[in-house]
Amino acid sequence: LMRSRDRRPALQVASIQQCGLDAAEEAAPACPLHGPMLALVLRDGAGRFTRRHCCSFTRRPGACSAKSGAASALSAPNCCRLDEALATPRRLRAYCLNCGRLALGSSELAACATHQLLPRLPKRRLLAPTVFLPPLTTRQSSQYFFSPPSLAYLLRLVRRLRCRQLVCVGCPRLHEAARYAIGGRRCRSLLLDADLRLAEFFPDCLAFNMFNAAFLRPGGRDRFVSWLAAKRGSDSVCLIVADPPFGGLLTPLMDCLQHLADLAAAAGHCEVFTAVAAPYYLGKRWLRPRLSLHDCQLSYANHAKLRSASVSAVRLFSNVPESRLPPPPGTSWCSVCARHSAHWNPHCAACGTCATLHPPARLHCQRCNRCVKAKYIDSHDCRSGLSAKN
Numbered sequence: 001l002m003r004s005r006d007r008r009p010a011l012q013v014a015s016i017q018q019c020g021l022d023a024a025e026e027a028a029p030a031c032p033l034h035g036p037m038l039a040l041v042l043r044d045g046a047g048r049f050t051r052r053h054c055c056s057f058t059r060r061p062g063a064c065s066a067k068s069g070a071a072s073a074l075s076a077p078n079c080c081r082l083d084e085a086l087a088t089p090r091r092l093r094a095y096c097l098n099c100g101r102l103a104l105g106s107s108e109l110a111a112c113a114t115h116q117l118l119p120r121l122p123k124r125r126l127l128a129p130t131v132f133l134p135p136l137t138t139r140q141s142s143q144y145f146f147s148p149p150s151l152a153y154l155l156r157l158v159r160r161l162r163c164r165q166l167v168c169v170g171c172p173r174l175h176e177a178a179r180y181a182i183g184g185r186r187c188r189s190l191l192l193d194a195d196l197r198l199a200e201f202f203p204d205c206l207a208f209n210m211f212n213a214a215f216l217r218p219g220g221r222d223r224f225v226s227w228l229a230a231k232r233g234s235d236s237v238c239l240i241v242a243d244p245p246f247g248g249l250l251t252p253l254m255d256c257l258q259h260l261a262d263l264a265a266a267a268g269h270c271e272v273f274t275a276v277a278a279p280y281y282l283g284k285r286w287l288r289p290r291l292s293l294h295d296c297q298l299s300y301a302n303h304a305k306l307r308s309a310s311v312s313a314v315r316l317f318s319n320v321p322e323s324r325l326p327p328p329p330g331t332s333w334c335s336v337c338a339r340h341s342a343h344w345n346p347h348c349a350a351c352g353t354c355a356t357l358h359p360p361a362r363l364h365c366q367r368c369n370r371c372v373k374a375k376y377i378d379s380h381d382c383r384s385g386l387s388a389k390n
């Protein structure tokens, strides 16, 4: 498990006023592990502004040191060994948790004899590595995987859009599912992920930092561009799906997704769509106006609070028109707003909109003529028409 041993605290998101990559790339300092750093404008408690650079991935000031846990990841294998693993007898194929890589054949097994091994890997494990690899955990973020219902919805979206190329940014389980559920001929999937362990298992997988659009291995960008160019047909649709870690900075993420969308458009796709999983309260501020919020709750298989879609605060944001989305579970079509609205988001005739972002449903206050959160219906400051809590 590549746990980071770096003890420097990350910069607080709340203090960040502006962030982005320096316009002149050669002038920007770079982290040796994660590529160009972000330039931040920070505001301290006294209201003073300072500029500084931080690693875009860890959000720590300065570069990550080669001693930190992430460095061991750089020695991780860089080529897909899936075919080799499938051709190796099952008793001679294992995964070494110490080395973070496959151990295939008797000599590699002997080299890892004193290490902790997952022995006798069956074929279904090799084809679905996110099921058995221990999720990466760092101080900032942990690796979470979409639940089966959320994966099923995203695959329905891929089919409904007649998507020919799917770019999975930081969502390995969607890539895994798309490879086998949709089939390689109609839709091809590519994984861009900072988890360097995955390249061994997927032929179409590139090491990538979604917070500065940096490919972390030499030649990665060229491989991505030639993968895009291999699309078939002139009426092709490309969908880019990103699942950023919780607490990740959404402004540089959006810049990165725009960059990927520009590359896909340059490759000749007639339509390029972008979809992001983010909490409704963050996305409203950081992802608009480029993406709109859908009443589609996404859940995670290995997250205690976000396991169930009915309570999850994570939503799908995208620039896919509502009319082209498959109906998300638990929604019905609101013909006034022309959108799929959740059952907890009833249309308010007085406001003329579906006004609830998160359950329970808002209630309309006749006196100040607006919808307020149900728990504030009796306590909000009605006369001024402005409730501090709302």
Ligand SMILES: [Zn+2]
Residues within 6 Å of the ligand: 031, 032, 033, 034, 035, 055, 056, 057, 058, 063, 064
């Ligand atoms: Zn770094």
Ligand SMILES: [Zn+2]
Residues within 6 Å of the ligand: 096, 097, 098, 099, 100, 111, 112, 115
């Ligand atoms: Zn080992």
Ligand SMILES: [Zn+2]
Residues within 6 Å of the ligand: 334, 335, 336, 337, 338, 341, 346, 347, 348, 352, 353, 354
């Ligand atoms: Zn409505």
Ligand SMILES: [Zn+2]
Residues within 6 Å of the ligand: 348, 349, 350, 351, 352, 355, 363, 364, 365, 369, 370, 371
């Ligand atoms: Zn209302």
Ligand SMILES: [Zn+2]
Residues within 6 Å of the ligand: 365, 366, 367, 368, 369, 380, 381, 382, 383
């Ligand atoms: Zn009121």
